[in-house]
Structure formats: C-alpha cells, structure tokens
Amino acid sequence: MYTTESQNEHHLEDKNTPSSTNPQILKDSSIIELEETKEIVLSQTEETKSQMEKMSYCPPQGKWNKAITNETYGFSGVALFMIWCVAWSFSGSEVLPGGNLFGLLIIFYSATIGGKVLELIRIPSVPQLPPLLGMLLAGFTIRNVPFLSDYIHINNTWSSTLRNTALTIILIRAGLGLDPRALKHLKRVCLRLAIGPCLIEACSTAVISHFFMNFPWQWGFLLGLSISFVVGAVSPAVVVPSMLLLQENGYGIKKGIPTLLIAASSLDDIIAITGFSTCLSIAFTSGGILKNVLASFRDILIGVLAGAILGIFVRYFPSEDQTKLTLKRAFFILSMCISAVLGSHQIGLHAVGGLCTLALSFVAGVNWSTGKIEVQRLIKTIWYIFQPLLFGLVGSEVSVASLKSNAIGICVVTISLSLLVRIFSTFLLMCFAGFSFKEKIFIALSWIPKATVQAVLGPLALETARNSAPHLEPYARDVMTVAFLAILITAPNGALIIGILGPKVLERHDPSKINVKLTKLELH
Numbered sequence: 001m002y003t004t005e006s007q008n009e010h011h012l013e014d015k016n017t018p019s020s021t022n023p024q025i026l027k028d029s030s031i032i033e034l035e036e037t038k039e040i041v042l043s044q045t046e047e048t049k050s051q052m053e054k055m056s057y058c059p060p061q062g063k064w065n066k067a068i069t070n071e072t073y074g075f076s077g078v079a080l081f082m083i084w085c086v087a088w089s090f091s092g093s094e095v096l097p098g099g100n101l102f103g104l105l106i107i108f109y110s111a112t113i114g115g116k117v118l119e120l121i122r123i124p125s126v127p128q129l130p131p132l133l134g135m136l137l138a139g140f141t142i143r144n145v146p147f148l149s150d151y152i153h154i155n156n157t158w159s160s161t162l163r164n165t166a167l168t169i170i171l172i173r174a175g176l177g178l179d180p181r182a183l184k185h186l187k188r189v190c191l192r193l194a195i196g197p198c199l200i201e202a203c204s205t206a207v208i209s210h211f212f213m214n215f216p217w218q219w220g221f222l223l224g225l226s227i228s229f230v231v232g233a234v235s236p237a238v239v240v241p242s243m244l245l246l247q248e249n250g251y252g253i254k255k256g257i258p259t260l261l262i263a264a265s266s267l268d269d270i271i272a273i274t275g276f277s278t279c280l281s282i283a284f285t286s287g288g289i290l291k292n293v294l295a296s297f298r299d300i301l302i303g304v305l306a307g308a309i310l311g312i313f314v315r316y317f318p319s320e321d322q323t324k325l326t327l328k329r330a331f332f333i334l335s336m337c338i339s340a341v342l343g344s345h346q347i348g349l350h351a352v353g354g355l356c357t358l359a360l361s362f363v364a365g366v367n368w369s370t371g372k373i374e375v376q377r378l379i380k381t382i383w384y385i386f387q388p389l390l391f392g393l394v395g396s397e398v399s400v401a402s403l404k405s406n407a408i409g410i411c412v413v414t415i416s417l418s419l420l421v422r423i424f425s426t427f428l429l430m431c432f433a434g435f436s437f438k439e440k441i442f443i444a445l446s447w448i449p450k451a452t453v454q455a456v457l458g459p460l461a462l463e464t465a466r467n468s469a470p471h472l473e474p475y476a477r478d479v480m481t482v483a484f485l486a487i488l489i490t491a492p493n494g495a496l497i498i499g500i501l502g503p504k505v506l507e508r509h510d511p512s513k514i515n516v517k518l519t520k521l522e523l524h
Contacts, residue, residue: 097151100158104389107139107152111392114138127499129492130238132391132451136487139395152396159393160463161342166390167456168341169383171273171354172333174236175361176376177266189433190260193426194267197447200425201232202275205418212414213478229279230461230483231418233272233453236265238491239446242498252506257439261446269453270358274300276457277351280464296351303344303352307359310336314364326374333361333375334382350464391487394455397462398484402477411482415489419448438505445501449494450486458483 084105088095095101111134118134142148209215243258252258281299282292314336318328337357344353365372426444435443458480465476 098153100153100155103152103154104158104162106148107142107154107392107396108388110138110142111135111388111395114392115388127242127495130451130495132237132387132455133488133491135388135391136395136455136484139392140398140484141395142392143396143398144400154393154396156463156466159459162386162389163393163456163459164341164345165338166386167273167354167460168334168337168357169379169386170269170452170456171341171357172337172361172379173376173383174266174269175358176365176372176379177236178263178362180366185256185259189430190264190267192429192433193260193443193447194264195271196429197422197426198229198232198268198271198275201418201422202229204421205231205414208414208417212410213475215475229272229276230454230457230479231415231450231486232268232422233450233457234265234268234447235449235451235453235491235494236262236269237452238449238495239265239498242446242495242502246498246502246506248511249503250508250511251502252439252442253511254507254509255435255439257435257443257506261443272453273354273457274351276460277354280461281350299349299351300355302349303355304359306340306352307356308363310340310356311360311363314360315367325371326378329364329368329371329375330378330382333364334379336360390455391451394459394484394487397459397480403481407478407481408485411478411485412489414482415486419490422447442501442505445497446494448490448497450490454483454486 084095087101091099091101093099095105114134114137115131116134118129118131122128142152240262243261247253247258278296278300281296314329314332317332318325322328337353337360340356340360341353344350344356365375368375423444426447427440430440430443461479462473462476465473
C-alpha cells in the first residue's frame, strides 16, 4: 500500500508539474502570436499605404512622377523646361517658334522619338532595324510637312557646327577603335578589305556620276570622287552591333570574321573621310590641280604630325595616379579634337582637323589598356546626344519640293551600280584569304550598309558649295540626295542581310573554346 500510494503521489506530482507550467508557456506563446499579428498588420498597413500613395494622382507618384523627373538623354522634363526658361531670358526669340534653339529642340526630340519608335517595331525572326533610320525620317518629315517647316528653321552656321562636332565624335571613336593587336593579327586581309572596295567604288562612281548625273569631266571627276567617298564609307553604326551579336552567338569566330569586319570598318571610314576632304578641297579651290594636290599632301602631313604630338601628350597627361582619370582623358580628347576640327575650318585647312583627330585618338589610346574602354564608353554616351541631332539635321536638309522630277531615280541607279561594283570587288579581294565561297558572299554583302559617315559628309559638300562656289550648289545638292538615299536604302537592308544571312552561312563554334579577346574590345 505504501508503495502504491507513493507511486500514486509521484504520478500525481508528475501530472501537476506540467499543469503548473502550462499557463506560463501559454502566456508566452500568446504574447509572441500577438506581436507577430501586430507586425503582419503593420506591414499590411504599410503596403496598403504605399499602394495608395502609388495610386494617388495628387501629387503624382510612381510612373507619373518618373515621367516628369527621370532623365532622358541627360535632361529630365522639368530640367529641360527650366533650361528653356533660362535660355529665353537670355536669347528671347531664339527659343520661340522660328528660332534656332526652338528648331534644334524640336529636331532633337523628334529624332529621338523616331528612333525609339523604330526600336519598338519588332518582327518575329527578323533582325531589328537600326534606330538611326527613324531619326532620319523624323527630320525628313519635319522639313516636308508645310505647317512644321514654317516654324522650324536652323541657321546654316549652327547646323554646320553641330555636324562638324558629330564628325569629330565619329573620328574619335574610329581612332580609339583602331586596336593595334587586331590590326597586327588580321594583317593584309584587313587592309585589303578596308582600302580596296572603297577606292574601287570611288573611281567607278566618279565615272557613273558623269554619265548618269551629268557631272562635267573637268572638275566633275573630283566631285564624283567626293560622291563616291560619301557613298563608299561603310557604317560602323550598323556593321559593328550586328557583328558583335553574331560573335556572341559563336558565328564565324573561328576564322575571325566579326573581328575582321569590325576592325576594317574603322579603317574604311578613315579612308573615305580623308579622300572626301582631299577631293572636295581640290574641286572647290581655284588653282592648278598639281598645286591643290601638293596642298592636300601638306594638310595631311600637318594633321598627322599635330595629332601625333597631341596624342603623346594626352597619353601621359593626366598621369595614372590621378583621380577621375577617365573623365579627364575624355575631356582632353574632346576639347582638343573639336578645337582642331572647327579651328581648321576657320583657317581654311579643312582636311587638317579630321586627320589630327584620328591621329590624336589613336596615339593617345595605344598604352591605355583597360582604361581605353572606359574612355570609349564615355565618348559613346556623348554620341547618343549628337546622334539624333546629326540624323535629324540630315533628314531636314532634303526637300521634296526642290528635287528634280527624275533626281530620285537617277540617284537610286547611281547607288545601285556603285553597290554592285563594291560587292563584286569585295568578293574578289577576299579570294585566297582562307574563306569559303559562302563566307566571301557574306563578307561582300555585309560591306554595303551606310549611315554615319554619309550623314556628315553629304551636308558638308552642300555647305562647301554654298560658301565657296554657289554655281556648283545644284551638283552638291545631288550629293546630299545621294547621301540621304544611301542611308535610307542600305542601312535597313544591310542590317537585315547580316542578321538573316549570318547564321545560315557562317560556321558556329562555342565562344568559350575560341580566343575572341580581340573582338571583346569596344571598337565602336
């Protein structure tokens, strides 16, 4: 009995022990649950509050607020309006309809919107069209819509300065894009691709322009050469992004086809711009041909020497130990190159500024290694501001009312024949370079897109004729029309050909197993 009772007592004690602790545990758990409930309620309340704030339209929140204050090409909506107010307080009528600032503002944002609209147009299994086409059409629309053209005017001096600044940025990017390692690796085939088709097309277009566009033989051959250099330059704005996309997917990387076309596009632009400046200066300058040729060689020598000296200076100043090195290098290059291009036009040595810019940017970037890519990115950001202005201004130079009835047809025939000569010559020059038949066809067709250089050189010929030889302005206007149509025809078709034909004719390899370091540089 004693044992049983003791066991029962112990059993009762065991039962009583948890019962005595249960209230405390329950109390603690209830407190924890209450705190968790409070946190959930508070979080739900904050979420509801934030959602109500987002849905609130007074004051605007969320997307509405961002639309007002977010940056677009460096300027927010409010900041742009305040800049306009400040400009109005200084210049008055310049920012009102009919003024230069008003016209630039309309062209800039119209071209920007045109480029964005073209980016939104996506067709399945078809490569995206280059945005510059939308910018060009936006400027063309502004010029040829009667109501808009009555209020949008831009002084020739303003337009010329902006186009020359855009040309400077193009030349800086071309000079920085000339990578010595890529050129050494590609050797002769790169020089053949860059020099051969450009020069062959130049001479053939000069002859074609005489028979189809009625250019006289005396100076017409030189002006025809100017046209051909305008038409002949390949567009890095179309070729380079398309080649980088093919490279990322592994097409043609074993034989270095993307690297070849990227590197050669820079050289091609340099040759076209140099040839255009030389021929144009000879065609529009009085005096004997020999005298003008010697003067052109003098300008080339001055430009290259000045660029090399300034490039060596920028290579070492500022030094590597300074802060904000990329910003300082970009500032020095931009300021020196823009001063060289605009200053050379002021003193009458038109070809010096461009060559100085090319030599300066190439020499300066030789020993910058990875820092060169950062400078290229900064220059590329500045190009995004000038690109809508450049193509918008080019589009606004073409007036349908001033065109002859058969001008468009003749220009299209001239461009088509020049392209056929270029394609055939490119195919022949790529023979015995280790490429298959399909690869040679692809390289030849990839060498037809035109845009950036044409947008600069076309209006430059018209401007030179207006200032130096007004009696040649009709012929220079034909050059402008050819440049406009060349962009309109070849830029979208070239992008489509590269995007569609590349994956079908080029061999595909794993990019991780092929050395493509040369093409990883931002050549443009």
